[in-house]
Amino acid sequence: xxxxxxxxxxxxxxAVSLLSVAGVTKRFGGITANREIAFDVAAGELxxxxxxxxxxxxxxFEVISGFYHPDEGEVRLDGHRLTGLSPDxxxxxxxxxxxxxxxxxxxxxxxxxxxxxxxxRTRDVRHARERARALLERVGLGDKAEAxxxxxxxxxxxxxxxxxxxxxxxxxxxxxxxTGGVDQRxxxxxxxxxxxxxxxxxxxxxxxxxxxxxxxVAQRIVALYLGEKIADGPPDAVTRxxxxxxxxxxxxxxxxxxxx
Amino acid sequence: xxxxxxPAVAFFALAALAPVVVRDAFLLDGLxxxxxxxxxxxxxxxxxxxxxxxxLGHSVFFGLGAxxxxxxxxxxxxxxxxxxxxxxxxxxxxxxVIGFLSNRLRGPYFVLATIAFSQVLxxxxxxxxxxxxxSEGIAVPFRPGFWTLGIADKxxxxxxxxxxxxxxxxxxxxLERSRRGYQLAAVREDEDAALSLGVPxxxxxxxxxxxxxxxxxxxxxxxAQYVGFVDPFYVFSVxxxxxxxLGAVLGGIGTALGPFVxxxxxxxxxxxxxxxxxxIGAGLVGIYLIIYGVALIAIVRFAPQGLVxxxxxxxxxxxxxxxx
Amino acid sequence: xxxxxxxxxLLDVTDLDVAYGDFQVLWEAALRVGExxxxxxLGPNGAGKSTLMNTISGLLEPRGGRIVFQGExxxxxxxHRTAGRGLAHVLxxxxxxxxxxxxxxxxxxAHNPVARPHRAETLARVEALFPVVAARRTQLAHTLSGGExxxxxxxxxxxxxxxxxxxxxxxxxxxxxxVEQIGGLMRRIRDEQGIGIVFIEQNVELALxxxxxxxxxxxxxxxxxxxxxxxxxxxxxxxxxxGDLAL
Numbered sequence: 001x002x003x004x005x006x007x008x009x010x011x012x013x014x015a016v017s018l019l020s021v022a023g024v025t026k027r028f029g030g031i032t033a034n035r036e037i038a039f040d041v042a043a044g045e046l047x048x049x050x051x052x053x054x055x056x057x058x059x060x061f062e063v064i065s066g067f068y069h070p071d072e073g074e075v076r077l078d079g080h081r082l083t084g085l086s087p088d089x090x091x092x093x094x095x096x097x098x099x100x101x102x103x104x105x106x107x108x109x110x111x112x113x114x115x116x117x118x119x120x121r122t123r124d125v126r127h128a129r130e131r132a133r134a135l136l137e138r139v140g141l142g143d144k145a146e147a148x149x150x151x152x153x154x155x156x157x158x159x160x161x162x163x164x165x166x167x168x169x170x171x172x173x174x175x176x177x178x179t180g181g182v183d184q185r186x187x188x189x190x191x192x193x194x195x196x197x198x199x200x201x202x203x204x205x206x207x208x209x210x211x212x213x214x215x216x217v218a219q220r221i222v223a224l225y226l227g228e229k230i231a232d233g234p235p236d237a238v239t240r241x242x243x244x245x246x247x248x249x250x251x252x253x254x255x256x257x258x259x260x
Numbered sequence: 261x262x263x264x265x266x267p268a269v270a271f272f273a274l275a276a277l278a279p280v281v282v283r284d285a286f287l288l289d290g291l292x293x294x295x296x297x298x299x300x301x302x303x304x305x306x307x308x309x310x311x312x313x314x315x316l317g318h319s320v321f322f323g324l325g326a327x328x329x330x331x332x333x334x335x336x337x338x339x340x341x342x343x344x345x346x347x348x349x350x351x352x353x354x355x356x357v358i359g360f361l362s363n364r365l366r367g368p369y370f371v372l373a374t375i376a377f378s379q380v381l382x383x384x385x386x387x388x389x390x391x392x393x394x395s396e397g398i399a400v401p402f403r404p405g406f407w408t409l410g411i412a413d414k415x416x417x418x419x420x421x422x423x424x425x426x427x428x429x430x431x432x433x434x435l436e437r438s439r440r441g442y443q444l445a446a447v448r449e450d451e452d453a454a455l456s457l458g459v460p461x462x463x464x465x466x467x468x469x470x471x472x473x474x475x476x477x478x479x480x481x482x483x484a485q486y487v488g489f490v491d492p493f494y495v496f497s498v499x500x501x502x503x504x505x506l507g508a509v510l511g512g513i514g515t516a517l518g519p520f521v522x523x524x525x526x527x528x529x530x531x532x533x534x535x536x537x538x539x540i541g542a543g544l545v546g547i548y549l550i551i552y553g554v555a556l557i558a559i560v561r562f563a564p565q566g567l568v569x570x571x572x573x574x575x576x577x578x579x580x581x582x583x584x
Numbered sequence: 585x586x587x588x589x590x591x592x593x594l595l596d597v598t599d600l601d602v603a604y605g606d607f608q609v610l611w612e613a614a615l616r617v618g619e620x621x622x623x624x625x626l627g628p629n630g631a632g633k634s635t636l637m638n639t640i641s642g643l644l645e646p647r648g649g650r651i652v653f654q655g656e657x658x659x660x661x662x663x664h665r666t667a668g669r670g671l672a673h674v675l676x677x678x679x680x681x682x683x684x685x686x687x688x689x690x691x692x693x694a695h696n697p698v699a700r701p702h703r704a705e706t707l708a709r710v711e712a713l714f715p716v717v718a719a720r721r722t723q724l725a726h727t728l729s730g731g732e733x734x735x736x737x738x739x740x741x742x743x744x745x746x747x748x749x750x751x752x753x754x755x756x757x758x759x760x761x762x763v764e765q766i767g768g769l770m771r772r773i774r775d776e777q778g779i780g781i782v783f784i785e786q787n788v789e790l791a792l793x794x795x796x797x798x799x800x801x802x803x804x805x806x807x808x809x810x811x812x813x814x815x816x817x818x819x820x821x822x823x824x825x826x827g828d829l830a831l
Contacts, residue, residue: 052786053629053786054757154607183608184803209628215829235827235829239830248826249789249826250789250790252792252816253816253822255817
């Protein structure tokens with residue numbers, strides 16, 4: 001039922017598009033949060049999404065995961081139309097996500113939390129529990145199995161949310177902020193975890209504010225600003241892109257330095 | 261997930277043994293009512309506790325069950341068992357509508373909508389003299405026999421309602437342990453997060469409400485036969501709805517045994533106070549509110565999760581060394 | 585219009601450590617504001633800018649470090665105390681009382697015992713600076729546009745007769761024209777009333793064109809500080825916001 005993504009294609013030109021976002025426009029009253037956003041994600045790619053506050057990154061995730069229906073445009077997974085489907089249907093088709101503001105099921109134990117995800121792929125409660133325990137180990141929460149999710153630290157909650165989404169055996173995983181709000185010291189561990197998942201063949205789209213992290217991890221970066229896509233390419237090119245620099249810092253930084 | 265089923269077994273075993281040792285009709289009557297109100301509270305718990313859909317309009321289902329049994333019995337001489345089935349079906353229909361609303365309305369607005377339903381049916385039942393005998397209510401005929409639920413022996417009633425109670429208890433237990441149970445718990449905690457994990461939250465909520473409705477209606481039908489009289493102002497009242505919810509809340513919303521314990525507490529208090537102070541009407545209504553108020557305050561203050569979890573925690577404390 | 589080198593600073597924050605429970609968010613943060621100076625606090629998301637401001641005004645308590653305001657230590661003082669000492673804090677997203685009138689909102693700014701006696705006089709001064717307050721006195725705050733709300737919020741801050749005005753993201757969600765207006769008003773407050781201003785801003789260039797000096801925070805630490813002219817175009821700033829590959 002749930003397929004794992006194929007191994008990442010090198011080079012990318014001939015890569016098969018797994019997820020495609022085409023002409024997505026989303027308006028809220030007078031504000032256009034997403035304007036004709038379009039990009040493809042190849043199977044096995046790790047794409048970063050960056051942009052200053054208010055550029056439409058979260059809205060884009062909400063549209064892809066089915067929580068918002070776009071006013072125009074569509075999202076397809078392996079050719080299959082996702083737009084217009086309810087979020088649970090989108091998940092069952094293979095797109096999972098985490099939330100920027102973490103949402104653990106606080107009253108349930110850690111293992112139970114992950115089981116909810118696992119039960120989307122299996123009817124057997126026992127099997128789901130085994131799968132959950134395996135994922136717990138995978139993300140490094142092995143000793144917290146029976147703890148109530150509400151008692152976890154931020155970093156642990158991030159891992160829980162990750163494990164929970166992974167339990168649904170996604171083909172594409174949307175990560176909304178991996179390093180936001182966590183203790184500095186735990187960041188390398190989280191980054192390593194994301195790297196491992198990617199190395200295992202998972203296709204990832206990651207919203208991230210920490211530039212150091214995303215430029216180190218992503219193969220490709222899509223930059224948004226005021227609802228539009230302003231850049232799409234390898235990390236070094238995008239972070240030097242004049243429009244991106246201008247968006248984050250202002251024209252003064254984008255302009256070439258005056259001759260000495 | 262609530263662990264030990266031992267207390268539940270003890271509870272039901274005690275109830276099963278009671279008729280053997282107790283002969284007093286008054287006490288047996290009390291037991292029947294405890295089990296009945298416990299069953300309704302547990303039926304409510306399916307929607308309110310397990311699915312997190314707090315409704316204060318469940319009397320609409322109860323009344324549908326009661327009226328179905330009574331009307332089909334008096335007008336067409338049909339067996340109350342058929343009345344029960346019809347009532348359950350009608351309740352499921354109404355349940356679907358309310359379930360639909362639960363996906364459109366949040367929190368207090370949903371609660372108000374549920375209250376509205378019960379009040380609408382109250383008005384219909386109390387005004388439609390041609391069909392329902394209006395505000396006078398319906399006297400349920402007593403025709404001896406099991407098929408007609410004309411049973412004089414209280415002890416038989418105890419076992420009958422006990423079977424119902426165990427049934428509803430098992431439904432709750434299933435909800436706790438099963439795949440659907442985990443999914444419902446997730447919906448209850450955070451619906452959007454549940455959706456993002458592939459849980460069909462909307463369908464589940466509607467299904468939970470429908471099941472709850474059917475079970476509540478069944479209780480209503482049996483109650484009508486037991487008590488022998490259906491009064492629209494009682495069966496569709498908000499008071500009754502609150503009582504269902506209260507039993508579950510006081511006993512422990514997240515547990516299968518909780519509603520029975522909570523209902524036992526409320527019913528016992530109520531029966532005692534009625535016997536003690538006697539009389540009917542406004543004075544009695546006032547007493548109920550005082551009980552409710554005091555019990556609520558006490559539970560919220562000392563045992564906010566409900567009696568069953570509170571007792572459970574105290575039970576386990578001596579065994580502090582053993583991990584769960 | 586900046587502080588003379590020898591003068592004691594209006595606000596001097598050093599070695600500030602702030603944590604939420606076990607979770608530390610600021611490490612040895614530093615900030616200095618002189619009399620009649622505009623200072624910008626910049627940094628990527630989650631750098632700790634709001635946390636710093638909230639700790640200075642007393643909404644949060646620091647674990648360590650010093651906050652010296654007008655020569656006196658105020659670290660650990662709760663917010664309602666700092667308000668009476670000449671420090672005003674305009675919160676992110678304005679936080680006006682939506683169902684109170686503009687006038688009520690503004691007058692509440694003078695609630696503390698030091699400002700209260702001079703309320704009428706301060707109100708006149710404030711209305712001269714912000715005509716919108718007089719024009720919309722009886723309107724409920726939530727009916728105002730974003731720009732108008734921001735002006736009312738700053739006006740409310742000024743009612744406390746502060747020597748230092750702290751504003752968290754004054755330009756959030758506002759049209760460029762309004763941003764210009766408010767920027768101009770901030771300069772006027774500095775020049776005409778000698779009030780120091782510290783503000784947090786996402787847009788780096790905008791902030792540095794307005795401010796005299798700036799501080800850049802990253803991951804809870806004060807990484808850079810300097811005169812605006814130096815920070816503008818700085819490669820370091822680029823690196824902080826866009827990572828090492830940007831250079």
